[in-house]
Amino acid sequence: MKGEGHEQFIAQALTGDALVGLSAENRPVPRLAASWKVVPGGLDFTLRSDARFTDGSPVTAADVIWTLQAIEADPQASPTKRAALGDLKASGEGLRVRLRGSRPVARLLLELWRVPIAKAGHGDMGSGPFALQRSGTDWTFTARPGHFLHPQVPGLHFRLLPDEAGRLLALRKGWLTIGVPPPQPGLTPPSGMTEIVQPTLAQLIVWAGPGSTPGTLRSLAKWRAEAFPPALMGRAYAPAKGLWPMALGFREMEPAPGPEPCPAALELAYTAGDGVLERQLQALAVRAARDGVTLKLRPLEAGLFLDQLTKGRLALGVITNVFDPDPWSVLGYMEPGGDLNFTGWIDAGTPPLLAELGDPKSPAWKELQALWARHPAALPLLDLHSVVWVDRRLEIKPCALGIYLATPGAAGWRWRE
Amino acid sequence: MRLLPGLALWAVALAMAWLLPGHLWHPAQPPPFPMHALLPAVLALLAMTALPPLLVFLIGPSLARKRTLSALEAPPDLVWALLLLALWPAMAGPPGWTAWIAVLLAASVPGETRWLASALPVEMPFPRAWGPAATRASRFQSLRRLVPRWLAARLPLWLTASLVAERVLGLPGLGSDWMARVGGRDHAGLAAWILGFSLLWLAARPLERAAA
Numbered sequence: 001m002k003g004e005g006h007e008q009f010i011a012q013a014l015t016g017d018a019l020v021g022l023s024a025e026n027r028p029v030p031r032l033a034a035s036w037k038v039v040p041g042g043l044d045f046t047l048r049s050d051a052r053f054t055d056g057s058p059v060t061a062a063d064v065i066w067t068l069q070a071i072e073a074d075p076q077a078s079p080t081k082r083a084a085l086g087d088l089k090a091s092g093e094g095l096r097v098r099l100r101g102s103r104p105v106a107r108l109l110l111e112l113w114r115v116p117i118a119k120a121g122h123g124d125m126g127s128g129p130f131a132l133q134r135s136g137t138d139w140t141f142t143a144r145p146g147h148f149l150h151p152q153v154p155g156l157h158f159r160l161l162p163d164e165a166g167r168l169l170a171l172r173k174g175w176l177t178i179g180v181p182p183p184q185p186g187l188t189p190p191s192g193m194t195e196i197v198q199p200t201l202a203q204l205i206v207w208a209g210p211g212s213t214p215g216t217l218r219s220l221a222k223w224r225a226e227a228f229p230p231a232l233m234g235r236a237y238a239p240a241k242g243l244w245p246m247a248l249g250f251r252e253m254e255p256a257p258g259p260e261p262c263p264a265a266l267e268l269a270y271t272a273g274d275g276v277l278e279r280q281l282q283a284l285a286v287r288a289a290r291d292g293v294t295l296k297l298r299p300l301e302a303g304l305f306l307d308q309l310t311k312g313r314l315a316l317g318v319i320t321n322v323f324d325p326d327p328w329s330v331l332g333y334m335e336p337g338g339d340l341n342f343t344g345w346i347d348a349g350t351p352p353l354l355a356e357l358g359d360p361k362s363p364a365w366k367e368l369q370a371l372w373a374r375h376p377a378a379l380p381l382l383d384l385h386s387v388v389w390v391d392r393r394l395e396i397k398p399c400a401l402g403i404y405l406a407t408p409g410a411a412g413w414r415w416r417e
Numbered sequence: 418m419r420l421l422p423g424l425a426l427w428a429v430a431l432a433m434a435w436l437l438p439g440h441l442w443h444p445a446q447p448p449p450f451p452m453h454a455l456l457p458a459v460l461a462l463l464a465m466t467a468l469p470p471l472l473v474f475l476i477g478p479s480l481a482r483k484r485t486l487s488a489l490e491a492p493p494d495l496v497w498a499l500l501l502l503a504l505w506p507a508m509a510g511p512p513g514w515t516a517w518i519a520v521l522l523a524a525s526v527p528g529e530t531r532w533l534a535s536a537l538p539v540e541m542p543f544p545r546a547w548g549p550a551a552t553r554a555s556r557f558q559s560l561r562r563l564v565p566r567w568l569a570a571r572l573p574l575w576l577t578a579s580l581v582a583e584r585v586l587g588l589p590g591l592g593s594d595w596m597a598r599v600g601g602r603d604h605a606g607l608a609a610w611i612l613g614f615s616l617l618w619l620a621a622r623p624l625e626r627a628a629a
Contacts, residue, residue, distance in 0.1 A: 002446050003445075003446065004443045004444065004445045004446075005443060005445050008445075076444075078443075079443055079444065080443065135453060159587050160587055161585075161586075161587040162583075162584045162587075162593070163584040163585040165585060166584065166585035166586055166587065169502070170511060170587075173502075173507045173511070174507050175507070175510055175511045301439065301599075302439075302441075302600055303437075303438075303439025303440055303441060303599075303600070303602050304438060304439040305439075306439065306440060306441065306442050307438060307439040307440055310440075319442070
């Protein structure tokens, strides 16, 4: 219920089942729900009859209703789940579940994967393809043989290795089946491993605070194309284009031109302690200096950084965000109280457009993007890719959500004969 | 009365931990306390605390001039870790914490032993002339005064070493729990750490007085 963050979502995708999953191609696919029907005002689901919680009890509509109500009632519950559910109300009995709310159905189907269903009254019991045993920082997930996704691998064992050099050593020694290599250019996987590069929806984004001028983001858009030398980046990063993640289907659009010049001195705050990010921002500062602009870099501790950013005390702040694989995820930039609307961005033209976004192909998206381009509050600097080294004998399907979060995810992996 | 300035400092630290500014983008649950790290940490600490004083008590200040001790002390600390990594069979999986504690002891005990042995008063001609019982009593009294100060000086260094082991090798440890609680803005957890340290400080006061 309360778990938030990438690791939590991985653990929940392994030990729990949402009504709907997302395929490797980001399409909604059946998971706990065997089928669904679009009806006026929402969706009607039919649950699978063979889904079982870890205690052996069947998954029913009562569990779905309890999970959704518990998330709504608990202000401490995961903000991502609360945002994904919105004003959704659940009802039903037996294996029939009715969901009603004001969200467009297409959006709802793409966001429900975030909310695994727990057993009524037991927030930590799921029905997923793996069962979790925790021992300190070591997490072991054991396959549940009767699960409807038919997991092919016997289990997964996670080890936390925060240091990049330590991780590389463990990968080269053959102590890991899957691992994330350090983001250095020129690294090649050891002979027994292969590299998987997954274009994800994560971006390094610079936010312009209330005090900055429109010329600032225009200059940053110019610099980002040439600031980052390939030797600095490795395969995990690529310079971003446009205003919103183009992998979500948005066209390339730069901030609209205007007469305001870029100030001669800028201050860019970022989260301290990340050496890779530091080097990338230094490269940006070098590029800015060629245009006569002094870009001063200001490291801040993560919690303090966010505090200053959300209170509008930073002229420019850099942070990494992972978007959901649906176009509605960019609305966080412009909806009042949106999770990405740090600077209180507002425009009188947005409310009528927001009402017309029921379809991902609606022409209102283009108008909304043009409106945002006139005075954007944020600009992506880099697109982040997920680079993992995987044992050659293991068959894994890459996808934009990463190797764990899609359906069937880890349940679909198998050892080659 | 003598405790008041120290207690006031701890109270300020407690208030700072409780009022730590800043917040998170996505609020997260505070990390669970690494209970699994307690046993290895306590075992390593006990071994580090017991071995050097015991060796010095048994052999005496002459240990500081022993060539065998110099030979063990000479290699840089990292050599032991490199040796373990180089010689450990990769097929056996990563070395566990018992192997790493052995490396930590191999790297640290000779140096710590020399430090303690050099600090002992000379025993020739007295108390050696008064017999073995007097010599042992003299060593015991000297070590009683030395060991608390030695521990106070070395503990921060060992904690740092454990932090490196935790982050680089993924071994269980207590060091990064601090960072996780600061990063996660777990005010209650941080305050509990400060409270724990202040209680340790209070418990160590009688030792300090005995040494004075």
